[in-house]
Amino acid sequence: MTQLAQYLVGGLATGSLYALVALGVVLLYRSSRVLNFAHGDIATLGTFVAFTLLGRKLPFSLAITGGLAAAALVGVLFFFFVLRPAKEASLLGKIVLTLGLALVLSGAVQVVWGTDTLVFPFPLSDTRVHRIGQVVVSETSLGTIVTGIVLMTLLYVLVQGTKIGLAMRAVAQNADAAQALGIPARKIYALTWALAAALGGAAGVLLAPVVYLDPFMMLDPFLKGFAAAVMGGMDSLPGAVLGGFLLGIAESVFAGYISFKFKTTMAFAVIILVLLVRPEGLLGRVYHRRV
Amino acid sequence: MSAQPLLETTGLSIAFGGIAALDRVDLAVGARELVSVIGPNGAGKTTLFNCICGLYRPDAGVTRFQDEPLPRRPDAVARRGIARTFQNIELFRMSTVLDNVMLGRHLHIKTSFADAALGTPRWKRDEVRHRRRVEEILDFLDLQATRRRRVGDLPMGQQRLVEIARALATEPILLLLDEPSSGMTAEEKADLVFRIKDIREEWGITVVLVEHDLKIVMGISDWIAVLDHGVKIAQGTPDVIQRDPAVITAYLGETPA
Numbered sequence: 001m002t003q004l005a006q007y008l009v010g011g012l013a014t015g016s017l018y019a020l021v022a023l024g025v026v027l028l029y030r031s032s033r034v035l036n037f038a039h040g041d042i043a044t045l046g047t048f049v050a051f052t053l054l055g056r057k058l059p060f061s062l063a064i065t066g067g068l069a070a071a072a073l074v075g076v077l078f079f080f081f082v083l084r085p086a087k088e089a090s091l092l093g094k095i096v097l098t099l100g101l102a103l104v105l106s107g108a109v110q111v112v113w114g115t116d117t118l119v120f121p122f123p124l125s126d127t128r129v130h131r132i133g134q135v136v137v138s139e140t141s142l143g144t145i146v147t148g149i150v151l152m153t154l155l156y157v158l159v160q161g162t163k164i165g166l167a168m169r170a171v172a173q174n175a176d177a178a179q180a181l182g183i184p185a186r187k188i189y190a191l192t193w194a195l196a197a198a199l200g201g202a203a204g205v206l207l208a209p210v211v212y213l214d215p216f217m218m219l220d221p222f223l224k225g226f227a228a229a230v231m232g233g234m235d236s237l238p239g240a241v242l243g244g245f246l247l248g249i250a251e252s253v254f255a256g257y258i259s260f261k262f263k264t265t266m267a268f269a270v271i272i273l274v275l276l277v278r279p280e281g282l283l284g285r286v287y288h289r290r291v
Numbered sequence: 292m293s294a295q296p297l298l299e300t301t302g303l304s305i306a307f308g309g310i311a312a313l314d315r316v317d318l319a320v321g322a323r324e325l326v327s328v329i330g331p332n333g334a335g336k337t338t339l340f341n342c343i344c345g346l347y348r349p350d351a352g353v354t355r356f357q358d359e360p361l362p363r364r365p366d367a368v369a370r371r372g373i374a375r376t377f378q379n380i381e382l383f384r385m386s387t388v389l390d391n392v393m394l395g396r397h398l399h400i401k402t403s404f405a406d407a408a409l410g411t412p413r414w415k416r417d418e419v420r421h422r423r424r425v426e427e428i429l430d431f432l433d434l435q436a437t438r439r440r441r442v443g444d445l446p447m448g449q450q451r452l453v454e455i456a457r458a459l460a461t462e463p464i465l466l467l468l469d470e471p472s473s474g475m476t477a478e479e480k481a482d483l484v485f486r487i488k489d490i491r492e493e494w495g496i497t498v499v500l501v502e503h504d505l506k507i508v509m510g511i512s513d514w515i516a517v518l519d520h521g522v523k524i525a526q527g528t529p530d531v532i533q534r535d536p537a538v539i540t541a542y543l544g545e546t547p548a
Contacts, residue, residue: 161407163400170383170394177381180344181461182369182398285385 002134007256008249013141015248016148020203021218021225022232022240023155024196030235031172031192034094038078038101039200040222044215045105046071046201047208048113051120060123068201074105075197076190084186109215122209144206151202152241155195159237168192172235224251224267231271233284242282247271295358297322297497298465303342303352304521312338313349314521320465320499325491327500327508329532330518331541336501337378339518340467344368344375356465370398374463376454378470378501384443388434388453389425391442395460396421428456432486447474452483459490465497466490472504480504484511509533517541 021039028036036042050067054060078101083094124139131137159165170178171188179185203225204218211217228247232239250270255263274282296319303316313335320326328336341347343354345365354361361368374395383391399421406414429435432452437445442453451471458466468487472480484507490496502508508515509529517525517532519541525532532538 157408158404162404163397163402163407164404165407166394166397166400170397173383173385174381176346176365176377177383177457178394179365180369180375180377180381181395181457182366184364184366186364 003256004253005133005135007253009135009137009141009145010256011249011252012245013144013248014252015245016145017203017207017221017244018225018228018248019241019244020148020151020199020206021221022229022244023152023237024199024203025226025229026232026234026237026240027192027196027199029229030237031168031189032094033091034083034098035226036196037095037098038105039098039196039225040218041102041105041109042071042074042197043200043204043222044109044218045074046197047120047204047213047217048109050201050205051113051118051208051213054121064205067205068198071197071201071204072194075193079190079193106215113213113215115215118213120205120208120213124209126209140209147202147206151199155199155237158195164188164191220264224264227268227271231274231281233281235285236281236283239281239283246282296320296355297324297357298343298499299355300339300343301353301355303339303349303354305338305342305347305349311521313342313352313518315352316518316521316523318516318523320497323491323495323497324513325487325498325500325511327502327512327515328518329502329505329508329515333520334518334541335521336518337469338521340375340469340499340501343467344373369461372462372464373467374458374461374465375467376451376458376469376471378473380447380450380454382442382450382453382457384441386442387439388429388442388445388456389438391453392425392428392456392460393421395457396425398461425456425460428459431459431489432456433482448476448479451475455486455490459494459496463496465499468498468500468502470501470503472502472507480507483507487511 021043024039025036028034046067049070050063053063053066058066082097082101086094086097089097122140124143126138126140128139129136130139130142159168167178167183167188168191170181170183171185175185203221207217207221224247225244228243229240230243231247232241232243247267247270251263251267254266298318298320300316300318303313304311305313316339328339330336338347342349343361345361345363345368348363356371356373361371383394400417402414402417429438432455434449434452434456437449442450445453451474455468455471471487472483475483487498487500488511491498500508500512512529514526514528515532516523517535517538524537524541525535527535
């Protein structure tokens, strides 16, 4: 029992990372149907910027803010200078553009920071632990879970409760109609890119102390987050969170009891299973196309 | 027409692939007028709306509203007080009638992130104020019974009304209605006529109507502009338009003997 609880806690920590990544993917997909394949690389860039700022003796909070801001900036610039001019391109064309951005960013990170792994100085320790009953939780895991939940709550309030969130939901459903009501769709898209990129950056920063920094650190979390988004339902923000946590927990429990090596394989087996039963994802909406 | 028009287009022209959709169209709509734009299919009626609203960028010509040039982006035009409905119904289909119309209030929401996060009294007051206004509008268009229904599930006639309700919720100065009666039953059309009249007379909103149903148009318009192949071929009161030979030719293809 204790062991299961232990695996669950581990799963929650990774799950919270996956959920953050998935939220960024879903935010963009919902608003423009664009799958952002550069999501992981934007996050990596943000994390490296934060790392450099830390090296310049900036306080941790400022360095992180700077890293997230850099990620957000890349997102916004990409929207204004690449996606917007290419607005007549097909959806597939736009998705390929994000692939291009992924390659450019990945190359840039390798050129600027090199391909060696670096250690990210993190104020929380992986070895200092808290005990909840019999269960051991490292400071990093706890920090990851708490930060993840705080960010998700803030995002929830933003999207569900505020004027901007209302505009985001309106643009996601019907951009023409939203504009006719005075909602500046272009600014909302730009903001969505910034938010999604910053969420990815946050995931990168939380991941850095666990896996060390290297230019490909986000590859695996990005694929998992993406899968979590599909499992949860690509257009559902709660679905992204649910998918992220489920995937994290399933992986952790499987790794603990059965096989560490095949945890990723198992994770994707679960996704296939879910999609067989509910093709629109766990919380995705079923669209009936009317003829 | 009053001396100082509320909306004025001068020499508005736009071509799509060499075909002139609008050819030097001049139109001057006075405040509180109820004006119709008619014409055969493909005459450029909806294109005219799209140019005014900033969805299309005209090749030539200017549009002035309240004596100032209109901005080029649709959202900025909406913020100037021009609301519209769409020929192909652009609603938030997955949302309820109430949510759709509430979105029309978006421009008028004044609360901040902190207000929303904490659910402050200010936030609640604002919410109640908008809700009250929306209920008035739903009442006016007789949509109360549908308020919790999902828009996509409603019959077309009611969807058209929801679009009008949403446009009214923005508190427009000028309302552009694009084929509001298409898809409506005869009974719904009869009601629509009274509602459009009320929008102008009781709410004081200027209305420009693009409409196929000539019975509606002739019954309510102060004056009518007729487009054919992008050119304004006639303008005048319903009586004059009905007897205009150019208009009859445009509609019937040739001059009746």
